Amino acid sequence: MLKRTVPLFITGIAGAILIVAYFSPATTNWGEVVTDWMNTLAAVAFILGGGNLLFVNLEKISSKRPGWAYALVTLLAFVLTLAFGVLKIGAVPNAQFPATPWAGDYESVRAPFGWVYEYVLSPLTATMFAMLAFYVASAAFRAFRAKNIEAILLLGTAFVILLGRTAAAAILTGWIPVDGPFAFLRLDTLAVNIMQYVSTAGTRAIMMGIALGIAATSLRLILGIDRSYLVSD
Amino acid sequence: MSALKFQHQAQRTRNAEEERARRGSPVDSQAESRVESRVESHVESHAESRIGSPAGSRGASRGQMRLSTRHTRMRRARTTVWLILFLAGGIGLAYNALVRPNGMAQVYVERGEKVYVEAVVAPPLGAPSGEKAATKWLPSDDAALIDGRAVANSAQPSIKFTETRGIAPRIARERRTAGDTNVTLSIVDTLGVWIAAFFTLAIFSFLWRDNPVYKFAESVLVGVSAAYWMTLGYWSTLVPNLFAKLAPEAIKSWSMPAMIIDPSEQTTQFILALVPLILGFMLLMRLSPKGGWISVWPLAFIIGTTAGLKFVAFIEGDLMAQASNTIAPLVALKEGQLQVGDSIGNVVLLFGVLSVLTYFFFSIEHKGRLGTMVGKVSRVGIWYLMITFGAAFGLTVMGRITLLSQRLEFLFGDWLWIIDPANIR
Structure with missing residues (x-):
C-alpha cells in the first residue's frame, strides 16, 4: 500500500492537475503551485546528489580503495566551492542594500565562488567539450565509409555544411554568380537551402515523433500503466 | 624381431614429426597474422600491448617480437614528439615571462x-x-x-x-606610468589565469593518454560542478521558493531585502510551502539505509509532475506547432508573383516531413501495391533523415571546433599574450 499504491496515486494526481490546469483557466493557479513544488524538489535533489557524492568519496577514502587520493581531491573541491557559495564568503556587497551582507553577489568574479566558476569550472567544462572535436573527427574518419546511397548523403551533407559555413565556400564556389541560374550550386547557398528545407523537414518529423512518444510515455505514467520507477526499493 | 620393431617405431615417429612440421607451417602463419591484428588494435587504442600467442608457436613469437619492436618504436616516436612539444612550450613560456617587455597572463x-x-x-x-x-x-x-x-x-x-x-593591460600600464595608484596588478585574477591554463592543458593531456594530471583535473571538475549546482539550487530556488514562504520576515532581513511581503497571503503560502518541505525531507531519506523506500513518494511526485508538464509542452510546442508550420502554401506568391524557389522549398519540406513520418509510423510489410508505395516513400524518408543527420553532424563538428578555437584563443591570448587582435595588451 505505502510502497506501491500511494506513489501511483501521487503520480496520477500530480500529472492530472498539470494537464487539467492547462485546459481550464480556473485551475491555472494549481499548475503554478505544483510546478513551484517540483522546482523546490529539484533543488533538494541537488542536495541529495551532493550528499551522495560526499558519502561515496568518504567511503572510498576511509577504505583506502584504489584512486582514493582523487576522491580526496573531489571532496576538497566540493567542500571548498560549497562553502564559498552557500556561506557567500567574500561576496560583493549589494549596491542597493549594502547593510545586508547576505544579499551580496556571490556569483561575481570578484567573489571566491564566482572566481572558482570563472577560472576553474568554466575552463574545465569548455575544454572537456572542446576535446570532443578531436574524438568526433577521429570517429568520423574511422566510421564513415561512402558505401551506399544513405552514407553518401550523410557524408556529402556534412561536407557541404562544414564547407558552406566557412571561408572555404567563397574559395571553392565564390566564382559562381550570385544572381545566375546556377547560384544554388554555391556552397554557402547550398548549405542554407539544406538547412532551411531538407534538414528542417527531417528535424520536424523527428520532433513530432518525439512529441508523440513523450505524450504516450507521460500518459502511461499518469495512468499507472508504467510502474518501472517503483521497483527501486 | 625386437630390432625390427624398434626400426618400425622409429620410422613412425619420424613420419609423424614430418607430418606435424608440414601441418605446423600454415597454422603458425595463421597464429602470426592473428597476433599481428591483435597487436595492431592494441597500438591503435593506445593501450599497453600484451601480446598473446599460442603456446609453442615459434612463428608467432617471431611475429610478436617484430610487432613488439614496432610498437616500442612508435611509442618512442610519440614520446619524442611530446617531449619536443613540451620543450617548445617551456621555452615559449620562459621567453614570454622573462624576455618580452610586457610579460604575460597579467x-x-x-x-x-x-x-x-x-x-x-x-x-x-x-x-x-x-x-x-x-x-x-x-x-x-x-x-x-x-x-x-x-x-x-x-x-x-x-x-x-x-x-x-x-x-585592459595596455590602459593599465599607461595609467600606472602616469602615476595612477588606483590601478594595480590583481594577484588573485592573474593566479586565476594560470590555474585556468593549467586545467585547460590538464584536460588536453588526455589526448596523449589517461594520466594523473588529467585525473586530478577530472576530480576537481566533479567536485566543483556538484557544489556549483547545489549552491545555485540553494540560493535561487530553496531560499526564495521555500524558506521565504516559511519565514518571510526572517528571510527578508537576512538575505532578500527587496522581497515584498503580502500579509494576506502569508498563511496560505506557509501551508503550501509545507508540502515541498515534507517531500524534500522524504527525498533526503534516500541517503538513509533503512528508510529509503519513503523517497519513492517525492520521486513519484517528480515523475507525475514532469509527465504532466512534458505532455502539455510537447503536444503544444512540438507536435502542433511543427505540424502547423509545415502546412504552408505549396504555390508561394509574393505581391501576386510566383516565387519559384519558395514554392519548391515548401514542396520539399512538406514531402520530407510526410515521408519521414511514413518511415516512422507506417511500419507495414512492403508487399502489394500499397506496401510497395509505403516502402518507396519510407526510403525517401530515410534519405531525408540521412541529410538531417549529416547536417547535425556538420554543425556539431563546427560547434566543437569553435569551442576548441576559444580554448586555444585563451591559451595564446589571455595566458601567453602571443595573439592580441584587439590590441589591448
Whole structure:
C-alpha cells in the first residue's frame, strides 16, 4: 500500500492537475503551485546528489580503495566551492542594500565562488567539450565509409555544411554568380537551402515523433500503466 | 624381431614429426597474422600491448617480437614528439615571462572606494498623491543627494567598501606610468589565469593518454560542478521558493531585502510551502539505509509532475506547432508573383516531413501495391533523415571546433599574450 499504491496515486494526481490546469483557466493557479513544488524538489535533489557524492568519496577514502587520493581531491573541491557559495564568503556587497551582507553577489568574479566558476569550472567544462572535436573527427574518419546511397548523403551533407559555413565556400564556389541560374550550386547557398528545407523537414518529423512518444510515455505514467520507477526499493 | 620393431617405431615417429612440421607451417602463419591484428588494435587504442600467442608457436613469437619492436618504436616516436612539444612550450613560456617587455597572463584592476549613505528619497514628480518617501541606500555622490531630492539620514552611519573592476593591460600600464595608484596588478585574477591554463592543458593531456594530471583535473571538475549546482539550487530556488514562504520576515532581513511581503497571503503560502518541505525531507531519506523506500513518494511526485508538464509542452510546442508550420502554401506568391524557389522549398519540406513520418509510423510489410508505395516513400524518408543527420553532424563538428578555437584563443591570448587582435595588451 505505502510502497506501491500511494506513489501511483501521487503520480496520477500530480500529472492530472498539470494537464487539467492547462485546459481550464480556473485551475491555472494549481499548475503554478505544483510546478513551484517540483522546482523546490529539484533543488533538494541537488542536495541529495551532493550528499551522495560526499558519502561515496568518504567511503572510498576511509577504505583506502584504489584512486582514493582523487576522491580526496573531489571532496576538497566540493567542500571548498560549497562553502564559498552557500556561506557567500567574500561576496560583493549589494549596491542597493549594502547593510545586508547576505544579499551580496556571490556569483561575481570578484567573489571566491564566482572566481572558482570563472577560472576553474568554466575552463574545465569548455575544454572537456572542446576535446570532443578531436574524438568526433577521429570517429568520423574511422566510421564513415561512402558505401551506399544513405552514407553518401550523410557524408556529402556534412561536407557541404562544414564547407558552406566557412571561408572555404567563397574559395571553392565564390566564382559562381550570385544572381545566375546556377547560384544554388554555391556552397554557402547550398548549405542554407539544406538547412532551411531538407534538414528542417527531417528535424520536424523527428520532433513530432518525439512529441508523440513523450505524450504516450507521460500518459502511461499518469495512468499507472508504467510502474518501472517503483521497483527501486 | 625386437630390432625390427624398434626400426618400425622409429620410422613412425619420424613420419609423424614430418607430418606435424608440414601441418605446423600454415597454422603458425595463421597464429602470426592473428597476433599481428591483435597487436595492431592494441597500438591503435593506445593501450599497453600484451601480446598473446599460442603456446609453442615459434612463428608467432617471431611475429610478436617484430610487432613488439614496432610498437616500442612508435611509442618512442610519440614520446619524442611530446617531449619536443613540451620543450617548445617551456621555452615559449620562459621567453614570454622573462624576455618580452610586457610579460604575460597579467590581469589589472582598478580599485575605488565607494561610500553609501542611507537617505530618504522623495517620491518622483507626477507620482500618485498617496505615495510616501522611501528610505534607500545611495552612493554618496548620487545626483539625488546633490540636487536635494534625497536627504541623507545622519543617524545611520555610512558604509564604505572597495569596488573593483577589470581594466585592459595596455590602459593599465599607461595609467600606472602616469602615476595612477588606483590601478594595480590583481594577484588573485592573474593566479586565476594560470590555474585556468593549467586545467585547460590538464584536460588536453588526455589526448596523449589517461594520466594523473588529467585525473586530478577530472576530480576537481566533479567536485566543483556538484557544489556549483547545489549552491545555485540553494540560493535561487530553496531560499526564495521555500524558506521565504516559511519565514518571510526572517528571510527578508537576512538575505532578500527587496522581497515584498503580502500579509494576506502569508498563511496560505506557509501551508503550501509545507508540502515541498515534507517531500524534500522524504527525498533526503534516500541517503538513509533503512528508510529509503519513503523517497519513492517525492520521486513519484517528480515523475507525475514532469509527465504532466512534458505532455502539455510537447503536444503544444512540438507536435502542433511543427505540424502547423509545415502546412504552408505549396504555390508561394509574393505581391501576386510566383516565387519559384519558395514554392519548391515548401514542396520539399512538406514531402520530407510526410515521408519521414511514413518511415516512422507506417511500419507495414512492403508487399502489394500499397506496401510497395509505403516502402518507396519510407526510403525517401530515410534519405531525408540521412541529410538531417549529416547536417547535425556538420554543425556539431563546427560547434566543437569553435569551442576548441576559444580554448586555444585563451591559451595564446589571455595566458601567453602571443595573439592580441584587439590590441589591448
